[in-house]
Structure formats: structure tokens, C-alpha cells
Amino acid sequence: MIxxxxxxxxxxxxxxxLYGLVALGLSLVFGVTKLLNVAHGELxxxxxxxxxxxxxxxxxxxxxxxxxxxxxxxxxxxxxxKLVFSWTIKFSEDVKxxxxxxxxxxxSVILQNLALRFWTADERSITxxxxxxxxxxxGVRFPAVRVISLVxxxxxxxxxxxxxxxxxxxxxxxxxxxxxxxxSLMGIDIHKVYLLSFAIGAALAGAAGTxxxxxxxxxxxxxLEWTMIALVTMVLGGLGNIPGTFIGGLVLGLTESATSFYxxxxxxxxAGLVLFLLVLIFRPQGLFGSKEG
Amino acid sequence: MLRLEKVDAYYKExxxxxxxxxxxxxxxxxxxxxxxxxxxxxxxRIISGLHKPASGEISFMNQSISKLPSNKIxxxxxxxxxxxxxxxxxxxxxxxxxxxxxxxxxxxxxxxSLERVFEIFPRLAERKDQSAGTLSGGExxxxxxxxxxxxxxxxxxxxxxxxxxxPILVEHMFExxxxxxxxxVSILLVEQNVQAALELAHxxxxxxxxxxxxxxxxxQLLSFESVRSAYLG
Numbered sequence: 446m447i448x449x450x451x452x453x454x455x456x457x458x459x460x461x462x463l464y465g466l467v468a469l470g471l472s473l474v475f476g477v478t479k480l481l482n483v484a485h486g487e488l489x490x491x492x493x494x495x496x497x498x499x500x501x502x503x504x505x506x507x508x509x510x511x512x513x514x515x516x517x518x519x520x521x522x523x524x525x526x527k528l529v530f531s532w533t534i535k536f537s538e539d540v541k542x543x544x545x546x547x548x549x550x551x552x553s554v555i556l557q558n559l560a561l562r563f564w565t566a567d568e569r570s571i572t573x574x575x576x577x578x579x580x581x582x583x584g585v586r587f588p589a590v591r592v593i594s595l596v597x598x599x600x601x602x603x604x605x606x607x608x609x610x611x612x613x614x615x616x617x618x619x620x621x622x623x624x625x626x627x628x629s630l631m632g633i634d635i636h637k638v639y640l641l642s643f644a645i646g647a648a649l650a651g652a653a654g655t656x657x658x659x660x661x662x663x664x665x666x667x668x669l670e671w672t673m674i675a676l677v678t679m680v681l682g683g684l685g686n687i688p689g690t691f692i693g694g695l696v697l698g699l700t701e702s703a704t705s706f707y708x709x710x711x712x713x714x715x716a717g718l719v720l721f722l723l724v725l726i727f728r729p730q731g732l733f734g735s736k737e738g
Numbered sequence: 739m740l741r742l743e744k745v746d747a748y749y750k751e752x753x754x755x756x757x758x759x760x761x762x763x764x765x766x767x768x769x770x771x772x773x774x775x776x777x778x779x780x781x782x783r784i785i786s787g788l789h790k791p792a793s794g795e796i797s798f799m800n801q802s803i804s805k806l807p808s809n810k811i812x813x814x815x816x817x818x819x820x821x822x823x824x825x826x827x828x829x830x831x832x833x834x835x836x837x838x839x840x841x842x843x844x845x846x847x848x849x850x851s852l853e854r855v856f857e858i859f860p861r862l863a864e865r866k867d868q869s870a871g872t873l874s875g876g877e878x879x880x881x882x883x884x885x886x887x888x889x890x891x892x893x894x895x896x897x898x899x900x901x902x903x904x905p906i907l908v909e910h911m912f913e914x915x916x917x918x919x920x921x922x923v924s925i926l927l928v929e930q931n932v933q934a935a936l937e938l939a940h941x942x943x944x945x946x947x948x949x950x951x952x953x954x955x956x957x958q959l960l961s962f963e964s965v966r967s968a969y970l971g
């Protein structure tokens with residue numbers, strides 16, 4: 446009984462950390478630019494495929510391929526921002542959200558079809574030589590791949606937090622979130638801040654893509670499912686709140702894991718959405734949300 | 739130093755400024771006074787590049803700035819102190835000041851600028867590590883001005899620095915502005931507190947319904963019938 450509770454908790458946290466990373470980029474981009482990029486799941490997909498390429502062609506360790514997915518996605522992010530999103534950034538806030546939703550939906554369809562061309566509709570996944578290795582502590586089983594994924598996700602979160610808190614550029618990003626007009630009066634080029642945030646957000650999606658490819662699989666149609674997970678996680682944690690987003694991922698992971706174990710794994714995704722609705726109704730600012738960034 | 743020539747500005751279809759011309763010379767304190775909605779804040783926003791003029795010419799240090807984005811205008815040494823609400827409330831006082839010195843040029847002199855700001859506003863030194871969101875109205879005003887000084891400006895534009903301050907603090911604020919001016923910073927001041935502003939300023943402009951309707955030194959403007967009746971009772 447205790448062991449099964451421990452296993453449920455462990456699994457929830459391991460999955461939840463991955464959800465946190467999946468939502469991190471979306472949350473950063475939304476917090477800074479107020480662009481709701483519903484093509485985030487497609488960016489994760491591209492990250493997964495880039496890792497798959499690096500893994501199958503170069504024979505790299507699955508987790509080292511993260512370099513390719515992050516750098517590749519940062520470049521794709523710059524390109525997408527310059528070609529597509531920089532046009533919508535100039536609208537007033539309410540128009541901006543509506544327009545970027547439509548633009549991003551269109552973009553997700555284009556990206557899906559590009560993926561079909563490049564990689565076909567076959568499901569791909571990355572299998573590490575140590576997949577299946579697990580260690581047991583107090584009767585609770587920890588799969589090695591999952592544990593490494595948790596470490597990767599945590600490193601991404603901590604690196605992002607340090608960057609935002611300690612560096613001048615990071616502070617400029619936070620200042621822009623709080624008040625872009627005041628930020629531009631400080632001599633901060635807010636369009637550079639937007640571009641940089643979008644690129645970092647895309648790179649984080651790339652990192653998430655690697656973890657998804659290692660733990661699950663990638664295929665061209667996977668984007669929507671991961672966008673949903675990212676959206677639910679972001680709303681749970683509080684819009685644009687970076688550490689909150691990560692904790693939101695843990696809450697979602699634990700909820701799903703408890704539902705699978707105590708009710709039925711068929712209801713796993715439903716539980717997450719029910720939680721999402723409850724939070725929206727009773728705590729719309731998110732579990733850890735506040736008015737100020 | 740700063741020159742506006744026949745500047746028109748619109749908010750959507752509504753014309754907010756009509757052919758505004760004004761100058762601020764090196765070393766001067768110039769006040770811009772007028773009733774609510776006259777276009778005082780709009781004038782500052784136009785100068786600092788937050789809002790673009792429809793026509794007319796704005797130049798600073800003999801360089802046209804009408805088409806420059808805000809961050810480039812600050813780099814030239816023209817810094818706006820926006821209303822108090824625009825400090826970064828989720829950051830510490832120190833971080834706010836640090837961001838004031840964001841530009842490469844200002845970053846080098848950061849420590850000296852900090853000393854200068856703390857000397858002008860000792861209160862900010864006491865509250866250095868406190869979250870800016872916990873500051874009182876007067877302290878926020880100090881922080882907004884201190885933050886702008888961190889960019890080592892040649893000219894400072896102040897938007898209602900006495901807004902929401904207790905009378906005793908208002909007097910202190912105006913003394914501080916005079917002191918900053920003595921250190922060689924030209925000042926364009928938007929104020930509701932007309933009496934105090936006109937006493938402090940070397941020259942002033944009276945703005946009504948988006949037009950400049952009067953200009954002169956403090957005493958001349960104080961003798962304006964509309965100024966007397968509207969502001970001084």
C-alpha cells in the first residue's frame with residue numbers, strides 16, 4: 446500500500462517535471478510578448494525530430510541530442526518570429542491575442558505538413574541503450590531515462606531562472622513584462638527582448654521535444670496533444686509565472702498518476718482537464734499566479 | 739537643446755495636439771502647465787517616442803528624433819520620468835535603479851550614478867533591497883526620478899512629480915528638482931501644481947485643448963487672466 450503510494454508519487458513527479466518543461470517555453474513567450482503560440486506543440490515535435498536525426502545519423506547519446514534540438518529550435522524561433530509573429534506584436538493587447546491565435550493555428554498546420562514531408566507519418570522514438578534500466582529505492586522503482594529527464598528539466602528551469610534574475614538581459618526581459626513602456630524609456634529595445642524571448646521559448650520547446658522523443662514518441666500529428674498539456678500546465682501554474690508553471694506541471698503529473706492508479710488509466714487525461722476546469726472556475730489566476738510578473 | 743516645431747498628434751481619429759512649438763534651452767527649467775486633458779502628458783510621450791507625431795518636427799541637440807524609437811532617444815541623453823505607476827513593482831529598488839543604467843554607456847558609470855542618486859535621495863539607499871511594490875507614493879516618485887538619473891541624462895522630462903505627495907514633500911520635491919538642474923540637467927516639467935511650478939521654472943508654456951495659448955517667464959504667466967482664474971482662484 447505504502448509502496449504503491451510511493452510509486453504513484455514518484456511517477457507523478459517524474460512525468461510532471463517533463464510537463465513543466467513542455468510548458469516552460471510557452472509560459473515565457475506568453476509572459477513576455479502576450480503571444481499565445483498554440484503551435485508550441487509543433488515546435489516540440491520539431492525538437493523531437495531533430496533529436497531523432499542526431500541520434501540515428503550521428504549515433505549520439507539520446508540526451509546529448511538536446512544540443513541539436515535546442516540550437517535548431519532557437520534558430521527556427523528567430524525565423525518564425527521575424528517572418529510571422531513580429532507582424533502581430535504591434536496590435537493592442539486584446540486584438541493581439543485573437544490574431545496570434547489564428548496565425549499560430551495556421552502555422553501549426555503548415556509545420557505538421559512540413560514534418561510529413563521530411564519525416565513521413567511514421568511514429569519515431571529514441572531508444573537509449575539504458576532504456577529499461579531502473580533502480581529501486583524502498584520498493585519504489587525509478588526508471589533511469591525518466592530520472593535523467595527530470596534532471597534535464599530541472600536544469601532548464603534553474604538556468605532560465607538564473608538568467609532572468611541575475612543577468613542584465615534577463616532583468617530587461619522582466620522589466621518588459623512588467624511595463625514595456627517604462628522598459629523602453631530605460632533604453633531597452635523591446636523588440637529585441639521579444640525576439641530573444643521567443644527564441645529562448647522555442648529552444649525550451651526543442652529541449653522538451655528531446656525528452657518527449659526519449660520517453661514517448663514523435664509523429665507529425667502529436668502537436669495538439671502537447672500544446673494542450675502545455676496550456677493546462679501554464680494555466681495551473683499562473684500565466685507567465687515561470688516557477689509556477691513548473692510546479693503546475695508537477696501538479697498535473699501527480700493528478701494524472703493518481704487517477705491512473707486509483708481509478709483507471711483511461712481517465713488519466715480527463716482528470717487533468719477536470720483539474721484545469723476547477724482551477725479556471727475557482728482560481729483563474731492559477732494556483733501560484735499573481736497580478737504582477 | 740530640445741525643439742518642437744508645429745507638432746500635431748492624434749489618438750486614433752482624435753487630434754490631441756495642434757501645432758505645438760516649444761523649446762528648452764541648455765540648463766533651463768521649463769514648465770508645461772494646463773488643465774487635465776490639455777495634452778501635457780501626450781506632449782511628453784511624443785517627445786520620448788512612446789507616441790508618434792502625425793506631422794511636425796522634434797529635435798534634440800540638433801538631431802531629429804521624431805522618427806526614433808524610445809530606446810534610441812534615451813541614448814541621446816533625453817530621459818522621461820513617467821508617472822509613478824511605472825516603476826517595476828515586482829523588482830527591488832536596487833534592480834529598478836540598475837535598469838535605469840541599462841544602456842552600455844550608462845552601465846560603465848553605474849556605481850557613480852548610484853552614489854549620486856543615493857546622495858540626492860538617501861531614502862532610496864535605506865530601501866535598496868526592498869521590493870519597489872512596497873514603497874509609498876513619495877518614495878515611488880523618488881525611485882522614478884532616481885531611475886531616470888541613472889541613465890546620466892542631459893535633459894529630464896518629469897510628469898507630475900508632485901502628484902499624490904503630502905504638501906511638505908511637495909516642497910522638498912521641488913527643491914530636489916532645482917538641485918538636479920544645478921548639476922547641469924535641463925528640465926521639462928509637467929505639473930498640476932501651477933504656483934510651485936511657475937516659481938521654480940525659468941520659463942513656462944500654458945497648454946489648453948492641445949494648443950499652446952501662453953508662453954513666458956513665471957511672472958508673466960501668473961498674470962495671465964485664465965491662469966489666475968483657473969489655478970490660483
